[in-house]
Amino acid sequence: MKSAVKIMSTTSSTLSLLLFLGTLSHSLPLSTNSRWIVDAASGRRVKLTCVNWPGHLHAMVPEGLHKKPLSHIAASVSSMGFNCVRLTWATYMFTRPYFTNLTVAQSLDRWGLEEARAGLTRNNPGLLGLTLVEAQKAVVSGLGAQKIMVVLDNHVSYPKWCCHGSDGNGFFGDEYFDPGEWLMGLTTVAKLYKDEPTVVAMSMRNEFRGPRQNENDWYQYIEMGSTAIHKESPNVLVIVSGLSFATNLGFLKKKPLALNLTSKLVYEAHWYSFSNPTHKWLFQTNGFCATATQWFTDQSGFLISGPNPVPLFVSEFGVDQRGVNERDNRYLGCLLAHLAESDMDWALWTLQGSYMLREGRVGMEEMYGLLDAEWAHVRDPKMLDKLQLVQQMTQDPNSKHPTLYIMYHPQSGQCARGGKNGIYLSDCRRTSKWSHDRDGSPIRLKGTSRCLTIAGDGLPAILSGNCSSDRSTWGSVSDSKLHMAAKDDQGRYLCLEWSSLNFSAILTKKCLCLGDDLKDAPKCVENPQVQWFKLIPTNEK
Ligand SMILES: *[C@@H]1O[C@H](CO)[C@@H](O)[C@H](O)[C@H]1NC(C)=O
Numbered sequence: 001m002k003s004a005v006k007i008m009s010t011t012s013s014t015l016s017l018l019l020f021l022g023t024l025s026h027s028l029p030l031s032t033n034s035r036w037i038v039d040a041a042s043g044r045r046v047k048l049t050c051v052n053w054p055g056h057l058h059a060m061v062p063e064g065l066h067k068k069p070l071s072h073i074a075a076s077v078s079s080m081g082f083n084c085v086r087l088t089w090a091t092y093m094f095t096r097p098y099f100t101n102l103t104v105a106q107s108l109d110r111w112g113l114e115e116a117r118a119g120l121t122r123n124n125p126g127l128l129g130l131t132l133v134e135a136q137k138a139v140v141s142g143l144g145a146q147k148i149m150v151v152l153d154n155h156v157s158y159p160k161w162c163c164h165g166s167d168g169n170g171f172f173g174d175e176y177f178d179p180g181e182w183l184m185g186l187t188t189v190a191k192l193y194k195d196e197p198t199v200v201a202m203s204m205r206n207e208f209r210g211p212r213q214n215e216n217d218w219y220q221y222i223e224m225g226s227t228a229i230h231k232e233s234p235n236v237l238v239i240v241s242g243l244s245f246a247t248n249l250g251f252l253k254k255k256p257l258a259l260n261l262t263s264k265l266v267y268e269a270h271w272y273s274f275s276n277p278t279h280k281w282l283f284q285t286n287g288f289c290a291t292a293t294q295w296f297t298d299q300s301g302f303l304i305s306g307p308n309p310v311p312l313f314v315s316e317f318g319v320d321q322r323g324v325n326e327r328d329n330r331y332l333g334c335l336l337a338h339l340a341e342s343d344m345d346w347a348l349w350t351l352q353g354s355y356m357l358r359e360g361r362v363g364m365e366e367m368y369g370l371l372d373a374e375w376a377h378v379r380d381p382k383m384l385d386k387l388q389l390v391q392q393m394t395q396d397p398n399s400k401h402p403t404l405y406i407m408y409h410p411q412s413g414q415c416a417r418g419g420k421n422g423i424y425l426s427d428c429r430r431t432s433k434w435s436h437d438r439d440g441s442p443i444r445l446k447g448t449s450r451c452l453t454i455a456g457d458g459l460p461a462i463l464s465g466n467c468s469s470d471r472s473t474w475g476s477v478s479d480s481k482l483h484m485a486a487k488d489d490q491g492r493y494l495c496l497e498w499s500s501l502n503f504s505a506i507l508t509k510k511c512l513c514l515g516d517d518l519k520d521a522p523k524c525v526e527n528p529q530v531q532w533f534k535l536i537p538t539n540e541k
Pocket residue numbers: 097098101
């Protein structure tokens with residue numbers, strides 16, 4: 001996680017495998033086929049919907065084990081709808097004999113973390129006497145027991161909060177980032193987990209960055225790292241991240257990576273509200289969503305299309321879950337619309353509601369965390385609603401079903417369902433499918449002859465049998481492509497809008513902020529997200 005604060009200011013403060021074989025829901029290992037991650041044995045698609053869980057900070061003990069039992073944490077990951085955890089680790093835990101031998105209790109004592117130690121004694125007493133590496137294995141097994149897949153992410157070399165450009169962990173040759181030691185760490189971890197099917201992927205390094213970053217070294221070391229992992233553990237997926245805090249893989253357009261990794265290579269990218277530094281989420285929300293989505297596609301998203309597509313794992317995105325950062329709120333709707341449309345694999349930043357120790361602060365709360373500081377409750381259940389659709393697999397490469405659409409409203413996290421006469425918002429997991437040939441054609445409720453139609457300005461959208469009028473001819477009308485509009489009898493565009501009075505009603509109203517594009521640069525003070533609806537392709541039954 002690149003910290004927003006650090007970007008905006010320049011201050012520097014900134015067990016056993018056999019036990020669980022029978023319980024996993026997919027038959028692992030995984031491999032890749034075109035842009036999809038698939039079950040290697042059957043070829044069926046497996047979508048990674050992960051949450052990040054850090055274990056790379058000072059004590060190198062996965063966060064929260066002092067708050068709740070491991071089985072409880074694993075069960076809550078599963079009950080929140082995730083099938084996977086991106087578990088982070090620090091190289092030194094495996095390469096420095098001093099750390100390798102340290103027990104969990106000793107590591108906590110080293111940092112004077114008495115409360116965390118007391119909490120572990122209560123919640124996970126069996127872990128205290130294990131070494132840090134054994135404790136990590138126990139966490140992997142505990143996740144596997146709940147059918148949760150694990151992506152092991154090499155997050156830093158020196159264990160500490162990550163990431164800013166001058167923290168010594170950013171690029172090969174930095175103070176703590178010795179390439180040989182990094183390769184040794186990858187090799188050790190690959191070997192340790194090669195027979196553990198729960199570990200489906202290893203991500204080679206988080207967020208390359210800083211003054212030393214350069215493409216030549218990147219190509220050279222990525223090849224060495226992937227070879228090292230693949231040699232020890234040929235079944236595991238190898239995940240590769242780009243430069244500039246995992247936001248840039250654009251250089252691959254000029255020079256593809258020539259790796260001997262048939263069906264095992266996955267790329268990863270990060271996308272936060274502050275990733276693209278021009279910051280126009282407010283006042284130009286539609287225009288900037290278009291610009292930011294194009295930026296993401298140019299930098300990384302292009303990898304899933306073209307002649308040689310590969311899977312792209314959006315391994316970090318997230319927001320302040322208190323909802324207090326309006327820039328974050330607007331970005332999230334834009335990102336979720338794109339993530340749903342492209343049906344990429346992803347990992348939310350983040351699970352932890354608090355840390356044992358981060359940047360000198362004991363027990364620091366994490367506002368990007370799904371859980372609260374006590375790891376007891378979901379901080380904001382609305383966040384889980386927003387993830388409902390992207391937690392589903394909407395595109396199945398093996399499906400024989402035709403492409404239909406789900407009508408998604410990212411701000412509420414709900415989807416439009418056809419009722420007797422009208423439409424309303426409800427759970428995306430049990431929603432209607434729609435057919436739509438192209439921009440500027442009717443939107444028909446599957447299995448009926450009824451189409452989405454305007455009744456009038458400020459009135460609920462209806463379903464009518466007359467699909468040929470302008471009032472049932474829908475297209476996207478703003479730069480963000482997130483406004484769905486048709487013309488009323490006077491020839492004016494009206495847009496679908498989430499009702500502010502009745503949270504399941506969908507009205508048609510005057511379109512908001514259409515002219516906020518960056519060229520003409522007028523500013524719109526309204527929040528157009530109430531009108532953001534997106535047709536998400538699906539060929540699932
Ligand atoms: C680590 O533990 C091993 C086995 O108990 C021991 O041989 C070795 O000396 C220890 N190394 C350090 C640096 O404490």
